[in-house]
Amino acid sequence: MASSLSFVSSSLRTSSLTLRTSSSPSSSRTSVSFSIKSQSVALSQDDLKKLAAEKAVEAIKPGMVLGLGTGSTAAFAVDQIGKLLSSGELYDIVGIPTSKRTEEQARSLGIPLVGLDTHPRIDLAIDGADEVDPNLDLVKGRGGALLREKMVEAVAEKFIVVADDTKLVKGLGGSGLAMPVEVVQFCWNFNLIRLKDLFKEFGCDAKLRIDGDGKPYVTDNSNYIIDLYFENPLKDGFAAAREIGKFQGVVEHGLFLGMATSVIIAGKNGVEVMNK
Numbered sequence: 001m002a003s004s005l006s007f008v009s010s011s012l013r014t015s016s017l018t019l020r021t022s023s024s025p026s027s028s029r030t031s032v033s034f035s036i037k038s039q040s041v042a043l044s045q046d047d048l049k050k051l052a053a054e055k056a057v058e059a060i061k062p063g064m065v066l067g068l069g070t071g072s073t074a075a076f077a078v079d080q081i082g083k084l085l086s087s088g089e090l091y092d093i094v095g096i097p098t099s100k101r102t103e104e105q106a107r108s109l110g111i112p113l114v115g116l117d118t119h120p121r122i123d124l125a126i127d128g129a130d131e132v133d134p135n136l137d138l139v140k141g142r143g144g145a146l147l148r149e150k151m152v153e154a155v156a157e158k159f160i161v162v163a164d165d166t167k168l169v170k171g172l173g174g175s176g177l178a179m180p181v182e183v184v185q186f187c188w189n190f191n192l193i194r195l196k197d198l199f200k201e202f203g204c205d206a207k208l209r210i211d212g213d214g215k216p217y218v219t220d221n222s223n224y225i226i227d228l229y230f231e232n233p234l235k236d237g238f239a240a241a242r243e244i245g246k247f248q249g250v251v252e253h254g255l256f257l258g259m260a261t262s263v264i265i266a267g268k269n270g271v272e273v274m275n276k
């Protein structure tokens with residue numbers, strides 16, 4: 001708790017923000033509120049993503065094996081890692097990218113890359129999320145990277161999720177946006193129908209993800225994605241994950257349960273660090 005608080009505070013200070021911190025010894029949450037001297041500045045959603053991502057990067061130490069996440073928020077973290085490496089403030093780290101996009105970005109920034117074959121244990125993974133519930137369980141994969149993300153983040157000793165506060169939900173599936181399931185291309189519609197049927201009590205619609213050219217979206221692993229849309233949040237994410245996993249041809253799903261060790265959420269009123 002104390003270490004989380006200090007890494008958030010020092011970084012915000014360098015951004016010339018005034019901080020007020022509060023935390024309870026019995027609580028797993030640390031809040032840092034901030035205001036800009038003179039007058040308030042409207043932070044965009046991208047500003048908030050960057051703020052959360054850069055706070056997470058402060059937890060990186062030389063010698064670490066890192067999981068490099070995918071998406072617009074994780075990209076800010078990868079950028080920051082690249083900057084710190086090139087300035088010499090950070091050294092002796094290697095990263096495992098969770099998508100071809102992240103691999104390309106990391107290579108362009110000179111971040112040394114390795115794979116799980118040679119580095120099966122990761123010290124710290126930093127990634128975004130699509131939904132974060134009060135237990136720090138997540139929906140991920142709207143960017144299509146769920147399979148590699150889950151493989152990498154499942155073996156991370158620490159997994160810090162970075163997000164702006166629009167990602168907070170009371171229950172998973174509750175945002176009304178997609179909960180992705182990666183399936184093999186073979187007879188994909190068979191699995192679409194089974195998935196829709198599995199969740200009919202939650203008012204589930206299921207759609208094959210289509211890319212900008214009107215063709216099925218193909219993941220880095222040459223699979224398709226079926227997006228599930230729920231009218232009501234899932235009551236039991238673990239039960240849902242178990243049932244989805246029973247379908248042959250389902251490769252992975254976007255429920256990341258019991259995996260995040262910390263979540264850094266940036267909102268208009270400050271940054272909140274929630275620890276498991």
Ligand SMILES: O=C[C@H](O)[C@H](O)[C@H](O)COP(=O)(O)O
Binds near residue numbers: 069140
């Ligand atoms: O497949 C994509 C990943 O799970 C992303 O981390 C997730 O979709 C969040 O992305 P963003 O930070 O762009 O909202």
